[in-house]
Amino acid sequence: MLPEEIVKGVPHLRRCAKPSDLPAHLKTQFMNETPQSRQIHTGKSTWIYLILGPESMLSRQELATTLAIVEGVEEDVFIQSVPVPMVAPTSQVQAAMWSQHFWPCVYRKNNPLGPHPAQVSRHTEEIASDTSVWMTLAHQVANETHAAGYGEPMGACIVQREEGKTTIVALAGDARWHNQGKTGHSGNPMAHAVLRAISMVAQKLVKAENRTTETKVDPILEFEAFQDNPLLEAEQRVFELDHPNPDGYLCHGLEMYLTHEPCVMCSMAILHSRMGKVVFRHRMPLTGGLCAEDRGCDHPRLKGADGGRGLGLFWRRELNWSLVAWEWESGGCVRPLPVDMATHA
Numbered sequence: 001m002l003p004e005e006i007v008k009g010v011p012h013l014r015r016c017a018k019p020s021d022l023p024a025h026l027k028t029q030f031m032n033e034t035p036q037s038r039q040i041h042t043g044k045s046t047w048i049y050l051i052l053g054p055e056s057m058l059s060r061q062e063l064a065t066t067l068a069i070v071e072g073v074e075e076d077v078f079i080q081s082v083p084v085p086m087v088a089p090t091s092q093v094q095a096a097m098w099s100q101h102f103w104p105c106v107y108r109k110n111n112p113l114g115p116h117p118a119q120v121s122r123h124t125e126e127i128a129s130d131t132s133v134w135m136t137l138a139h140q141v142a143n144e145t146h147a148a149g150y151g152e153p154m155g156a157c158i159v160q161r162e163e164g165k166t167t168i169v170a171l172a173g174d175a176r177w178h179n180q181g182k183t184g185h186s187g188n189p190m191a192h193a194v195l196r197a198i199s200m201v202a203q204k205l206v207k208a209e210n211r212t213t214e215t216k217v218d219p220i221l222e223f224e225a226f227q228d229n230p231l232l233e234a235e236q237r238v239f240e241l242d243h244p245n246p247d248g249y250l251c252h253g254l255e256m257y258l259t260h261e262p263c264v265m266c267s268m269a270i271l272h273s274r275m276g277k278v279v280f281r282h283r284m285p286l287t288g289g290l291c292a293e294d295r296g297c298d299h300p301r302l303k304g305a306d307g308g309r310g311l312g313l314f315w316r317r318e319l320n321w322s323l324v325a326w327e328w329e330s331g332g333c334v335r336p337l338p339v340d341m342a343t344h345a
């Protein structure tokens with residue numbers, strides 16, 4: 001009677017429950033509903049409660065008629081509506097608590113609200129000791145690009161970590177004002193630090209592929225909009241190094257260190273490039289795409305430019321199964337890089 005996604009959408013609820021498994025308040029309530037129901041709740045009962053679906057999608061009449069033709073179901077089906085948790089519990093303790101308060105629930109060792117805590121703490125441990133190194137580089141390139149007049153003081157650093165060994169893969173500062181002139185608009189969005197850094201990784205892959213196929217296809221750089229050639233000396237030095245793992249897909253499993261929470265466009269670019277981890281320092285409360293609070297889109301400071309909308313792109317299951325993101329607490333080892341709150345990083 002119900003679409004598949006509704007039926008499969010609640011794997012944390014037990015489909016069937018013996019009368020003895022019901023939460024105490026439901027037992028008491030149901031026991032007094034009909035003359036027969038006291039007997040349903042005795043020790044020898046062979047009755048069973050089934051959870052069927054959201055009340056809004058089922059009419060009582062239709063339900064009774066459909067169930068009545070099922071073998072073994074009484075003509076006069078006992079139908080009640082009870083509140084149930086819509087998302088899965090995040091721990092065994094919560095599952096037990098919900099089973100007592102709502103309906104028998106199962107904990108399936110997943111976290112519907114984001115990556116599993118165990119996964120987060122494992123990754124945190126992995127990157128904790130050298131985050132400040134990559135962050136310092138991102139800050140350095142951010143300061144340099146700003147001083148040179150290329151862009152906002154924002155920077156990105158991409159790192160590969162394999163078996164405890166780290167290799168820097170790309171370093172890029174924001175270049176939105178480069179060849180743009182700084183009046184009347186928000187600069188060149190294709191030159192955001194994140195896009196430049198990802199594009200530099202792509203160019204390294206092209207280089208590596210040319211080497212194996214012994215051809216020489218230059219990366220397509222005729223679109224000036226991309227600004228993905230190194231502009232700063234620091235960018236150039238990293239750009240010249242080979243990609244440490246040219247067989248992988250674009251940024252698969254790599255780490256990205258950012259001075260600022262990326263805008264929605266850059267957040268999606270990070271997801272599509274299959275980045276494994278992102279650490280950013282400054283939260284962009286109006287325009288950032290990674291954090292999930294509802295904020296920004298109607299803020300007067302944005303003047304019609306879209307805000308971050310609290311999309312929380314780092315944990316949207318329908319988009320992503322592996323990216324983990326952190327906001328970095330610097331502990332004061334680098335100076336803060338404030339930018340206008342309406343800026344899309």
Ligand SMILES: [Zn+2]
Nearest residue numbers: 192263266345
């Ligand atoms: Zn951006």
